[in-house]
Amino acid sequence: MKDREHGGDALVLAHYYAPAEVQRTADFVGDSYALAKKAKESDKDTVVFCGVSFMGESAKILCPEKTVYLPEPAAHCAMADMADEEEIMRLRREVPDLAVVTYINSSARLKALSDVIVTSSNAQKIVAALPQKNIYFIPDQNLGKYVAAHDTSGKNFIFGRGYCPVHAAVTAEDVLRAKTAHPDARFLTHPECAAEVCALADYVGSTAGIISFAEDSEAREFIVGTEEGVLYELERRCPNKKFYLVRVRFLCEDMKKITREKVRAALAGELPPVEVEEKVRVKAERALLRMLELAQ
Ligand code: 13P
Ligand code: SF4
Numbered sequence: 001m002k003d004r005e006h007g008g009d010a011l012v013l014a015h016y017y018a019p020a021e022v023q024r025t026a027d028f029v030g031d032s033y034a035l036a037k038k039a040k041e042s043d044k045d046t047v048v049f050c051g052v053s054f055m056g057e058s059a060k061i062l063c064p065e066k067t068v069y070l071p072e073p074a075a076h077c078a079m080a081d082m083a084d085e086e087e088i089m090r091l092r093r094e095v096p097d098l099a100v101v102t103y104i105n106s107s108a109r110l111k112a113l114s115d116v117i118v119t120s121s122n123a124q125k126i127v128a129a130l131p132q133k134n135i136y137f138i139p140d141q142n143l144g145k146y147v148a149a150h151d152t153s154g155k156n157f158i159f160g161r162g163y164c165p166v167h168a169a170v171t172a173e174d175v176l177r178a179k180t181a182h183p184d185a186r187f188l189t190h191p192e193c194a195a196e197v198c199a200l201a202d203y204v205g206s207t208a209g210i211i212s213f214a215e216d217s218e219a220r221e222f223i224v225g226t227e228e229g230v231l232y233e234l235e236r237r238c239p240n241k242k243f244y245l246v247r248v249r250f251l252c253e254d255m256k257k258i259t260r261e262k263v264r265a266a267l268a269g270e271l272p273p274v275e276v277e278e279k280v281r282v283k284a285e286r287a288l289l290r291m292l293e294l295a296q
Contacts, residue, residue: 001036001105002270003212003238008045009044009046009269010036010045010046010047010087011027011028011038011042011044011047011048011056011230012025012026012027012028012031012048012263012267013026013027013028013030013035013038013039013047013048013050013051013059014026014028014029014050014051015029015030015031015032015035015050015051015052015055015207015229015253015255016029016031016207016208016211016227016229016230016233016251017048017051017086017207017227017229017230018023018051018146018160018229018233018255018258019176019229019255019256019259020229020232021157021257022071022257022258022263023050023229023232023233023262025050025058025260025263026050029233030068030128030208030218031119031120031121031124031206031208031209032051032055032058032104032105032119032120032206033104033119033120033208033291034121034208035049035055035059035060035103035116035204036055036058036059036093036119036288036291036292037292038061038245039058039059039063040059040062040065040292041065041066041230042065044066045065045066045067046066046067046068046069046073046143047059047063047066047069048066048069048136048267049069049070049071049260049262049274050071050258051066051070051075051250051255051276052075052076052077052080052099052254052255053070053073053075053076053077053080054076054077054080054104054107054108055104056068056069056274057107057108057233057274057276058104058111058117058269059219059274059287060273060274060275060276060281061072061081061111061276061281061285061288062107062232062288062289063109063111064275064281064285064287067273068273068274069224069263069266069267069271070266070271070274071199071258071259071263071265071266071271072254072257072258072259073271073272073274074254074257074260075254075255075257075258076254076256077105077164078164078165078166078254079103079105079106079111079139079140079162079163079164079165080105080106080107080110080117080144080164080226081106081139082132082138082139082160082162083102083106083110083138083139083160083161084162084174085109085110088100088110088136088138089113089114089187089267091116091158091278092125092137094198095134095136095148095158096134097132097133097134097144098132098136098175099115099130099132099134099135099136099137100114100115100116100117100136101114101115101116101117101123101126101127101130101135101136101138101145102112102116102117102118102121102138102164102214102287103117103118103119103120103123103137103138103139103140103143103144103146104117104118104119104137104288104291105129105139105164106139106283108276108277108280109280110138111138111283111284111287111288112279112280112281112283112284112287113283114138114284114287115132115286115290116290116291116294117131117287117290117291119291120143120190120191120204120205120206120207121205121208121209122291122295123143123147123191124150124151125294125295126291126294126295127147127151127153127155128151128152128153129294130155130276130294132155133154133155134155134156134157134158135155135156135157135158135159137157137159137160137161138159138160138162138242139160139161139162139163140160140162140163140192141159141160141162141163141208142164142167142168142192142194142195142198143191143192144157144159144160144189144199145157145159145195146191146195146198146204147191148178149195154202156210161203162208163192164192166192166227166250166251166252167192167193167225167226168192168193169187169247170193170194170195170225170250171183171194171196171197172194172196172197172199172200172245173245174197174247175187175197175200175201175223175225175246176200177224178244178246178247179223181242181244182221182223182244184200184219184220184221184257185219185220185221185222185223185242185244186202186203186214186217186219186221186223187200187201187202187223187225187246188201188202188203188204188205188210188222188223188224188225188226189201189203189204189210189224189226189246190204190205190206190207190210190225190226191204191205192226193225194221194280197225201225202237202245206264207226207227207230209229210224210226211229211230211233211234211237214234214237214238214241214243215238219241220240220241220242221241221242221243221244222234222241222242222244223245223246224243224244224245224246224250225246226250227250227252228245228249228250228251228254229252229255231243231245235282
């Protein structure tokens with residue numbers, strides 16, 4: 001299979017954390033929000049989603065009429081189940097005027113219990129647009145706290161306890177060490193990192209936001225505080241700029257399970273398609289459609 005020459009009626013989507021050889025194969029590479037929108041808007045009958053399972057599930061939830069494949073169905077996001085269904089129900093009973101705001105890095109079951117889904121590129125805007133005063137933000141506590149710290153709409157926040165083990169492992173010491181080694185570099189990071197890490201950043205945002213910031217910036221060097229897969233797109237778009245990872249082996253192992261061979265198997269229909277139980281799908285769809293509406 002040559003780059004972008006898979007042919008046929010399938011749309012191949014890849015996240016920026018997919019291996020470079022897989023990103024090269026895709027019709028479109030993006031952050032979680034752009035990929036969900038692309039899947040929804042495509043007129044193709046088949047979507048091959050080169051990402052972790054919540055991404056393929058989200059595409060299936062939004063496009064039940066399409067056949068969606070995950071090249072590696074066993075690639076999961078470690079954070080996707082880090083919220084407690086009982087706790088959601090309890091807070092719904094006990095806290096008046098509550099919106100359950102769920103990061104897209106979550107299982108279909110959690111999405112189905114939510115008022116709205118957000119991604120790192122739209123969470124701030126969506127939370128501010130909600131009519132409810134109280135926000136239960138799950139599963140990512142770091143993203144939730146980042147949104148709360150920058151909220152100007154006067155919401156009260158309750159945070160879940162989930163986290164991304166890959167981003168939460170970055171420490172302020174890692175950043176200071178990288179800044180000492182590269183004193184002229186700007187530090188760009190993802191809001192899944194801890195507050196003390198984000199506080200040291202010149203830019204905090206989604207993977208797509210990080211890439212756009214580096215592209216538009218006049219700076220020549222950047223310390224990158226997200227998974228190393230983004231280096232492929234950063235170096236492709238900014239061949240004359242230098243990028244340094246904030247820590248060695250900044251790696252989402254599950255994303256790296258996806259290979260070109262597995263994409264080929266998905267395109268050949270050799271894998272089981274993504275299925276989401278209809279009762280769950282309908283409820284999760286409502287929350288995802290609310291995201292698409294409020295993120296406009
Ligand atoms: P983005 O939505 O920024 O692409 O992030 C997805 C993700 O899984 C970050 O760890
Ligand atoms: Fe999930 Fe973290 Fe991997 Fe993103 S980097 S997919 S949040 S485990």
